[in-house]
Amino acid sequence: LTGAQDGSVRMFEWGHAQQITCFRSGGNSRVTRMRFNYQGNKFGIVDADGYISLYQTNWKCCPLTGTSPKPYLTWQCHNKTANDFVFISSSSLIATAGSSSDNRNICLWDTLVSPTNSLVHAFICHDSGATVLAYAPKHQLLISGGRKGFTCIIDLRQKQQQQLLQSHDSPVKAIAVDPTEEYFVTGSAE
Secondary structure, three states, X not given: OEEOOOOOEEEOOOOOOOOOEEEEOOOOOOEEEEEEOOOOOEEEEEEOOOEEEEEEOOOOOOOOOOOOXXXXXXXXXXXXXXXXXXXXXXXXXXXXXXXXXXXXXXXXXXXXXXXXXXXXXXXXXXXXOEEEEEEEOOOOEEEEEEOOOEEEEEEOOOOEEEEEEEOOOOOEEEEEEOOOOOOEEEEEOO
């Protein structure tokens, strides 16, 4: 699965010379992150306009009609830009990281309700925007990185921020959690 600067999203398969499906054509907003759910049957993308779109992976383009797959859900999760997202446990609960004018830069969404009521909780922990997310399912922790080099740890059970750490002097670009969830590692733009 590839996402591009021109906004296109394409799926390729080993042994095929060409793409097998184009989920989104060029001419859209730049794709900032793509992730599969834990089961691998769905994926999502977020883009520079602040939108998230969710798709089924088992959809293949019909060569006779030329129809393209459509997302089963699309909504604007941040009003400036969306930089990252993670599936929380099931595929219906999603956390997003981005930049919004009201500083709600980490948001928790329930995709099973209407978009107007889908915001479960918003966290204000990165005043200049959140850049990256990681999820630690055993401890129900959401770890986010921000533009000013801070890392925020959020307890999803209590829906509150636990810690805010100055990890770097430049934007946090990557977070990885070890399989035992004892440690996490951050990487920055520097």
